[in-house]
Amino acid sequence: MLTEKDKQAFQDYLTQEGLKFSEQRMQILEIVLQGVKHLTANEIYKNVQKRHPGIGYATIYRTLRLLCEAGLCVELKCEDGICRYEHAADDVHHDHLICTKCGRFVEVVDPQIEKLQDKLFKDNGFLPQRHRMELYGICRQCKK
Amino acid sequence: MLTEKDKQAFQDYLTQEGLKFSEQRMQILEIVLQGVKHLTANEIYKNVQKRHPGIGYATIYRTLRLLCEAGLCVELKCEDGICRYEHAADDVHHDHLICTKCGRFVEVVDPQIEKLQDKLFKDNGFLPQRHRMELYGICRQCKK
DNA sequence: TTGATGTTGAGAATCGTTATCAAAAGATAC
């Protein structure tokens, strides 16, 4: 869901960094923050093409980086080596359940696991920064 | 630690698949299964070079695939996009604590987390296959 | 030793992503 708040946040970020606003950046913002989640750069590229033919991959990647830096989107480095991008949920960290047959992504959170992860960091003398947890399996639909 | 058992297991696997034994494969087996863990293909390449100059990357990758298929080694797809290979521990799954400063890998296991992960699979109607958990932080040495 | 088959190494190809750079477009001052 793309909100005015997100648009404003992006504009504010650009202004703050001395960057400029452009048609292309708005198009990419709209595609990434609305609708389907976990899009690859290629999917975003194809989507933007429809409304803005001629756009290049470089612009897609550059804008995705900006969106990440602005905290509006998160890059997921997936096992297949292709990055996917999702709308940054409001401060709520989550992990992913991924169907190995259809590629479906389900977002999950488990506060207990989060606590145990923190404990692992501490027990090993690590200063926690972030973590990544992906659960691969076969979803209900694909099991049938 | 490279054991005779591992060597035998690799030979058995090759025989079973109708494949042949070679000097290069033995060299790679020794490098990967002994000593330092979590080597990249490039590190393995450089190590094998010392004892067997002229070896090519193709052979490294082909042999790594064989070792994985034989269940002797595991490929880790890391966030930096470079795969690392570790000696497959005897049936014991483990996750990783990774220092973002020095790259140190620490293997960790938490049975409670494993249970909670299984619960997440079930609660979402997924048939569990495997998972990946990486905890990124700064290790004791690098904190100083 | 020979023949059939699997393996090797050099180099090309792949593919997602990033860098380069001249042309185009925003922002700002006038």
Added chain:
DNA sequence: GTATCTTTTGATAACGATTCTCAACATCAA
């Protein structure tokens, strides 16, 4: 609105890890 200064853009080349191709070579059974 126009001039001017930046920044942005898109085409294309470059990158780096990994895989493919293929002719030369090694292995093994008979």
